[in-house]
Amino acid sequence: MPINASDHILNHHMLVAGSTGSGKSNLLSNIGHAATSGGRSVILFDHKPDHQHHHLPNTHPETQNPRAYSLNGQDPNAIPVRYWTLDIQDPNQDAIVITVRARDLDPEILAGTIFYRPSEDLQAEIFAHIASSFADDQSATNPTWTIHNLIDHIRNTSDGVLRTRLYGGNQGGSAFAQSMAAIRRKIQAPGRIPGFVDPVLPTAPITGRRRTTGNISQVFAPGLNVIRISETNRRGYALFLQNLLQGAADYRTGAVHQPSESVHDLEIIIDEASDIFRAESRYLREVSTGMLSEQIRKGRSLHIGYVIAVQSAGDVPESIRNNLNTTMVGRHRNMSVLRDALPTARPGMLEQADKLIPGEMFVDLFGVRSLLLVKMDHSRSQLTMAP
Numbered sequence: 001m002p003i004n005a006s007d008h009i010l011n012h013h014m015l016v017a018g019s020t021g022s023g024k025s026n027l028l029s030n031i032g033h034a035a036t037s038g039g040r041s042v043i044l045f046d047h048k049p050d051h052q053h054h055h056l057p058n059t060h061p062e063t064q065n066p067r068a069y070s071l072n073g074q075d076p077n078a079i080p081v082r083y084w085t086l087d088i089q090d091p092n093q094d095a096i097v098i099t100v101r102a103r104d105l106d107p108e109i110l111a112g113t114i115f116y117r118p119s120e121d122l123q124a125e126i127f128a129h130i131a132s133s134f135a136d137d138q139s140a141t142n143p144t145w146t147i148h149n150l151i152d153h154i155r156n157t158s159d160g161v162l163r164t165r166l167y168g169g170n171q172g173g174s175a176f177a178q179s180m181a182a183i184r185r186k187i188q189a190p191g192r193i194p195g196f197v198d199p200v201l202p203t204a205p206i207t208g209r210r211r212t213t214g215n216i217s218q219v220f221a222p223g224l225n226v227i228r229i230s231e232t233n234r235r236g237y238a239l240f241l242q243n244l245l246q247g248a249a250d251y252r253t254g255a256v257h258q259p260s261e262s263v264h265d266l267e268i269i270i271d272e273a274s275d276i277f278r279a280e281s282r283y284l285r286e287v288s289t290g291m292l293s294e295q296i297r298k299g300r301s302l303h304i305g306y307v308i309a310v311q312s313a314g315d316v317p318e319s320i321r322n323n324l325n326t327t328m329v330g331r332h333r334n335m336s337v338l339r340d341a342l343p344t345a346r347p348g349m350l351e352q353a354d355k356l357i358p359g360e361m362f363v364d365l366f367g368v369r370s371l372l373l374v375k376m377d378h379s380r381s382q383l384t385m386a387p
């Protein structure tokens with residue numbers, strides 16, 4: 001029997017798991033089609049990249065009902081797709097470059113992103129304190145501060161003054177001085193601060209490319225919004241996500257109290273999400289996971305549905321998995337993890353999970369009491385074609 005992603009299901013968060021080639025990206029694309037057809041704004045995080053050709057119909061011969069999105073809404077009769085990127089070098093000429101402001105970022109995730117090595121937890125902690133007290137001070141006198149002001153502040157303020165501000169006394173001693181020396185060195189080292197944070201952009205327009213600075217609210221426009229996070233920005237994934245998800249929550253909060261035709265329900269689809277949970281340092285893992293699980297929990301009442309896609313269900317921390325009400329699993333290796341993720345499966349059923357062919361998935365659908373074995377459709381629009 002056919003199954004459909006109803007509004008109810010879209011609002012209740014989903015986990016999509018399956019080893020490489022099991023059909024996750026095709027499924028995510030079709031969840032996006034279901035959501036955009038229902039009038040939602042879809043934000044699809046594309047890490048691989050798998051989602052750069054949705055303005056074309058899928059040419060695979062077995063595609064049912066191929067359908068292209070309209071690039072930047074040029075065709076008023078089709079649903080629009082917009083491509084966004086964090087990377088000024090992005091090869092997709094249609095992608096709009098997004099930048100974010102340091103003053104809109106969570107100081108702890110910013111700290112964990114800059115001081116990302118396992119041995120740098122103390123530096124991250126100190127930097128987070130300095131950044132958040134700096135932000136408090138600036139809010140009255142210089143509310144448009146940038147990361148460059150913060151760097152100057154750290155470089156030009158003595159250890160003694162910083163230590164008194166943070167801890168009110170002489171705590172730390174030589175360990176504090178050592179950490180500060182490392183912090184001062186690293187905040188100026190290339191590659192530590194992600195390039196999308198308060199960048200100094202070239203003043204001449206980049207040929208053939210539009211760009212926006214700082215304003216992420218445009219990604220909540222109806223239709224499909226693909227956001228490319230390239231390998232260059234892998235370490236900044238959680239940082240950007242925090243900024244965007246907080247923006248999404250703010251965007252929806254007003255609409256919940258005062259319903260408005262122009263503020264749409266959101267669907268946030270995170271393909272290849274495991275990089276967020278697999279950060280090298282415990283500090284970054286904890287602050288990122290905490291941030292994501294809080295946003296997902298808030299999402300339901302704000303009409304923000306989340307879809308989290310990973311290769312193994314075990315990649316998703318328990319605190320997040322508990323809030324995902326629909327589970328779809330394609331070919332999958334680790335059986336014990338799978339039993340956790342699909343508790344309604346009868347004995348023997350999951351043994352087939354490592355033999356599923358692409359597009360076959362076990363589905364535990366929110367509100368449906370039995371586990372279904374489903375043959376998914378191919379993506380209606382085209383996934384990224386090899387160059």
Ligand SMILES: Nc1ncnc2c1ncn2[C@@H]1O[C@H](COP(=O)(O)OP(=O)(O)OP(=O)(O)O)[C@@H](O)[C@H]1O
Nearest residue numbers: 019020021022023024025026027358359376377378
């Ligand atoms: N519903 C389907 N029916 C038949 N074949 C499918 C289906 N979905 C995907 N496939 C085939 O499986 C292959 C992999 O699909 P897809 O890229 O969606 O997998 P994936 O799980 O996202 O893989 P990766 O982890 O490598 O990104 C594709 O070549 C595609 O043609």
Ligand SMILES: [Mg+2]
Nearest residue numbers: 024025048050
């Ligand atoms: Mg994929």
